[in-house]
Amino acid sequence: MTHDEIRATLTLCLLASFADGEKHHREREQIRDVAEGLAGDQSVNLPGLYQDVLLRRVKLDDVLARLGSTEARQLAYEMAVCVCDADGQTSPKEEAFLAQVRQAWAMGISGNAGEGPAMGGATAAAAGITAAGTDWGRSDESFDVQARAVADAPLQSRLPEPQLAHGGFDQDALVPHPESVDSLAATAAQRRPGTLSAAEMDSKILKSSIMNGAIELLPENLSTLAIIPLQMRLVYQIGQSYGYELDRGHIKDLLGALGVGLTSQYLEEAGRKLLGGLLGKAGKGLLGGLGRQAVSSGMSFAATYALGHVANQYYAGGRTLSTAMLKDAYQHVMQDGRALQSRYLPQMQETARGLNTAKIMAMVRGA
Numbered sequence: 001m002t003h004d005e006i007r008a009t010l011t012l013c014l015l016a017s018f019a020d021g022e023k024h025h026r027e028r029e030q031i032r033d034v035a036e037g038l039a040g041d042q043s044v045n046l047p048g049l050y051q052d053v054l055l056r057r058v059k060l061d062d063v064l065a066r067l068g069s070t071e072a073r074q075l076a077y078e079m080a081v082c083v084c085d086a087d088g089q090t091s092p093k094e095e096a097f098l099a100q101v102r103q104a105w106a107m108g109i110s111g112n113a114g115e116g117p118a119m120g121g122a123t124a125a126a127a128g129i130t131a132a133g134t135d136w137g138r139s140d141e142s143f144d145v146q147a148r149a150v151a152d153a154p155l156q157s158r159l160p161e162p163q164l165a166h167g168g169f170d171q172d173a174l175v176p177h178p179e180s181v182d183s184l185a186a187t188a189a190q191r192r193p194g195t196l197s198a199a200e201m202d203s204k205i206l207k208s209s210i211m212n213g214a215i216e217l218l219p220e221n222l223s224t225l226a227i228i229p230l231q232m233r234l235v236y237q238i239g240q241s242y243g244y245e246l247d248r249g250h251i252k253d254l255l256g257a258l259g260v261g262l263t264s265q266y267l268e269e270a271g272r273k274l275l276g277g278l279l280g281k282a283g284k285g286l287l288g289g290l291g292r293q294a295v296s297s298g299m300s301f302a303a304t305y306a307l308g309h310v311a312n313q314y315y316a317g318g319r320t321l322s323t324a325m326l327k328d329a330y331q332h333v334m335q336d337g338r339a340l341q342s343r344y345l346p347q348m349q350e351t352a353r354g355l356n357t358a359k360i361m362a363m364v365r366g367a
Contacts, residue, residue, distance in 0.1 A: 001072055006038045007049065008066035009076040012101070014053040015060060016080040019097035024087035026249070029256065034079050064104050073105050086252075153229035155236040155248060157366020161207045162214060162351040175202045176340055178305075180332040181313045191316050195241045205308030208234045209337065210344055213301030214351035215360065226364050227300050231255075233366075234304065235311045242315040257323045258310060258330040301348065302337030309333050 001009070013034055017027045035046050052058045067073045080101065084094040101107075177198070196204065212227045232251045239246045310330050314321050321329075 001038060001075075003044075004066055005072050005076075007044055008063050009038060009072070009079055010035055010044060010046065011049055011053065011058055011063050012060075012067075012076050012080050013083045014049055015058075015063065016094060016097055017083050018053060019084075020091040020093035022091075026086040026252065027083050030083045030086040034083070060100070061104070064101065077101060077105070077107070087249075153233070153364045154366045155233050155246070155251070157233065159204070159208060159233055159237055160211055160230070160363040162210045162347060163354060175199065175206050176336070177202045178309050178333045178336040180336065181309050181329050192242045192318055194316060201238070201241070201312055204237075205234070205305060205312070206344075208308060209301045209304040210347050210351060212304045213341070213344070213348040214355060216300040217348060217352040218355060218360075226360050227304075229364055231304055231307055234308055238308065238311045239315045244315055244319075254311065254314070254326075255307070258307065258326055301341050301344065302334050305337035305340065306330050306333035 010031065013031050017031065032046070035044060064073075067076050077098075081090075081098060084090045084098065090098075194201070208230070212230055215227055215230075232248065232255075235251050235254065236246050307330070310326060310333060313329070314326065
């Protein structure tokens with residue numbers, strides 16, 4: 001993105017956060033995550049953008065006009081959605097703001113800019129990339145309903161598992177366990193009793209990692225957002241196994257402490273999909289396919305694997321670990337997850353072939 005597009009995206013996020021006249025501290029953190037993820041070493045003067053919005057120096061129409069490409073508009077819109085949902089719910093005024101953005105950019109039911117509401121099902125299907133014979137745009141539900149289902153996904157529902165032939169695992173091989181988390185302070189001497197054995201917990205985390213890695217293989221933008229609530233559901237169930245009843249805010253705070261910012265994770269995954277799309281256009285046949293596979297599934301598999309194992313040790317140890325220890329452990333287990341990604345790629349691919357719009361939405365809803 002250009003420097004002006006980055007500033008426009010951040011301004012849109014700020015306008016979204018102030019749409020209801022309130023500003024939650026989690027929304028402020030989300031905007032900072034977006035700024036860090038998009039700008040990197042570039043200087044965007046975030047305090048100056050705050051002043052422009054608060055003093056009403058900018059108009060929404062002018063901001064939207066600065067984002068011309070479909071990709072820039074899609075990313076900016078998704079970042080605004082993340083900011084609105086950062087405090088755990090999107091207010092009616094925030095929803096009205098997002099609807100105004102979609103209308104201005106003529107976003108169709110698939111959530112893609114440039115697909116007007118008059119686009120028929122066959123035309124929309126031809127314009128989009130499909131997986132397992134379907135896509136988000138072909139659903140009878142509007143993008144609004146789909147996005148709301150993702151944002152309000154229940155934590156207490158069943159965690160989906162990959163449906164693999166013959167169990168999908170080598171029966172002679174043990175489910176991997178990262179030794180780096182076992183040395184965390186207090187967990188050995190003060191470990192709380194849990195409802196799952198160590199082997200059962202390792203298997204639960206691995207299956208969740210495979211499922212999220214499979215979802216990331218799909219080309220639809222909304223599928224990427226579905227990964228986040230499934231990761232949060234995994235953390236909830238791990239905490240529950242040690243006697244903790246967690247709310248959405250606590251889980252988001254834990255992810256933030258680990259450095260797993262929701263917006264930064266989305267940015268990395270969206271960047272991988274964008275690169276995969278460019279490779280698909282530039283290279284034909286095998287080159288395009290290998291390119292898309294190389295930039296996909298690794299982030300979500302490794303992030304879910306690390307998040308699950310660190311959360312397991314955190315709650316088993318009575319939530320006594322410091323933020324520094326959590327971050328250090330997360331980075332170490334992420335390396336283990338990346339190393340395992342190629343080993344379990346066939347299971348991810350098999351799972352992805354059996355996924356479609358209805359199944360993913362059912363998983364997110366907990367059906």
